[in-house]
Amino acid sequence: MTTPPQRRAIRLVVILLVASLTASVTFALLTWLFRHDVLAYQQARDPAADPDALAATLWTRPIPILAVAVLYFWVARRLLAGAASAYRRVRIVSVLGLIAVAWLLFSAAYPPWLRGVQAVQLVLLAALVAAVNRPLVRSAFPAVPDLRPRNRRAALLLAVLAPFVAEVSLGTVPLRMAWVMPIYIPIYGAGALFIREIVRRTGGGVANLLLLGVAYGLVEEGLALQSLTSPHLYGAAEWAPRLFGFNTAYTELNLAYHAVFSVTIPILLVELLFPRHGTTPYLRRGGLIATGVLALLGAALLRVTVPPAEDPGYTMPTTAILLVAAAAAAVTVIGLRIRVRRESRPVAPPHAPLLAVTTGVAVFGFLAFVYPLGDARQPLWTHGAWVFLPMSGAAAIAVAAWWALRHWSASPAWTPRHVLAACAGALTAHTLFGLTANADSTPDRLFLLAIALLTAAGATLLIRRQDPIPPPPIEADRPPLPSASPR
Template sequence: MGDPTGATQPRRRGGKAAWTLMLLAPICGELMFSAVGMPIMWLAFPFLVPMYGAGVLLVRELTVRAGGAWPTLVVLGLVYELAEDGFGLQALTSPVMYNAAEWGPRVLGVNLTYWEAQVGYHIVFSVLIPVLLTDLLFPELRREPYFRGRGLVGIAATAVVGVALLRVTFPPSVDPGYQAPLPFLAGLLVIMLGLSWFALRVVPRRFPVPPPDVGPGTSVPGPPVLGVVALAATLGFLGLLMPRGNPPSGPAFGEGDLVYLPMAVAALLAIGMLLLFRRWSGSPAMTDQHAIWAAGGALVGHTLFMIVMVLRYPVDTLTTTVALTTGPAVILATVVLLRLLARRVAARPGWAERSVVVREP
């Protein structure tokens, strides 16, 4: 017999939204990028869900419970990346994995260029875009937790287990016997705890979820323009930092101290885009349609980048074949699915409401 009060409906929707986010995180973060150049990633997908999916879901749940908006997601996304690359893969300090030590300078034993590329990439593609898309699919839950307290504990535990599984599976086969220095891991844990406190206690007070905007605001380019800007920014950021080849060998540009130049340009590009979208998102003219186009441009851009890299620096026939077939198919599927999402959003009453991810007071 059904629930006459409908009390279970929000809980069921929350469960569907949670699973959607848990799947979108590894899809956007890995399958649409790494899998184009590393076909094995398609087989590894189920193992990515506990770490990627649960980790990003935890970031989203903590942000909503703290009353935060996208700035909180960004800071917690940084914590998420440090957990993955610092504790899970330990690629931040490994001199072997992904050839990360060759990408650029090593500062205090940390592969700095690799870290810059990964933190920018994961904040956008593993956290912000999956959360944005999930919010668009479940708009009534944008500012609501998906779980009660017990569920949050379960998700946190799953994320920790995911990091542990990542540590004992992939790294031993790539860099056997390597263990990040214990002082580094202890310091990293302190940094992560400090950033988490800052994200949940300080950032929401400075950048809370704003009320609906009224009155005129900053003019915003059309949605297609935002899509092109996001695509170009993605290609520029990745092109400045990601070395050529598979496995990557670096640096992408320059030698010695000259490597700091593209790193600085990439950082300025990322900060500039952040400020630009902050300006646009403060306007009532910024709608969910703009957000969909921006997300689509970024997603197409990072898949296109990997296709170009594989074709310019081929490894073997299988990898090239996957890049020429799966890559364009992923781009086509991205465009089609986001177009369907845009139509679905436009058909809703009050469709101009903007996303919690891009809104800014």
């Protein structure tokens, strides 16, 4: 039971939460109402800046702060109800909001009259941080030991690792554009985590992860970015002849890429790093629902930021939207229901180093066959319909890799070392490919080279620490068997 002074202190925290939310909504509304004036101010402040990039940045900065502030409203009710989890969230989110608003204010990216609103936000958040950390308030929410498995760390690691593997380690986001990563974290992190939870709860395996990774690629590339059909975005329409309005080579590349690097490899790596949890869920039902909602919001955030800035004026045809949505739904249903039988004729896998080299060569070859390198307009410097030859070669590499891994993994000699080696080889190769294809400055090249070397070195150390035999399956605690009665 809380005392009257504690209840008054908690009500003050709630009042500051609501005031901060009001200030955030006011800032967002003023930014929208006077967006042309704000853009004119930013253009005058930096004449060399790209107007489209400024338009995107205009929303990528206030939207996360508004989202954090909206979260206050949800936790306020639970805080009044005495929920210790809500109290912890308020402490964390208030500090994050304070840091974000302070950065916005001192970056001077908005006109002085809007910075006045930011200054009010900063004062309110500072007062909130002070109020929520008062000893009187802290005593109302005594620490309660959390008896749940420590799987939240695994969930958080997966949410961070997925966007890092998919975007950063390939070099598609250069160092000078690192500030855009918060746009990608919700869809990549929450998307991979949601897929992992759904697949593992339904008893699925790697094949199911890959299929839902394809569905993820359809949602992100097809519906959020519109890149599968756009005739302008990323120049993808020039990679190969378009079929039925779709960018063929780009579609082949990205659906396979997202299935492997955005979803499957991050999930397998996290499960290897948390072997005690195995394939058990990381989240409870509420966390699963929240993760799914966050992934959808991440897709919406991507839709309202990237296409308007990178591909202004293009709207995906309704027919294409329906086709992509139907394909994503169909692949999702198949991915949740299908069960791939264990291969009846297994093949002994190669040693871990050779396996890493094999998967690395396969990944580099696949990417090189569907991605234009250097000054090429089409993959492998082909022209016209000749591009379908390397595209067919890429498909053959993917099928051969799946066939080999399926037969190797069915062998009793297949161990976690082999899983780690296969993932490490693929990751290192895809980073080296990014070094070749995407890096356009010395800092970016050195950064990707460092990632490749650290990936190879870290995987080598982890492989040596892995047990040489597969770990036994985790079983639920069983009651002791009754002892035999003496005769």
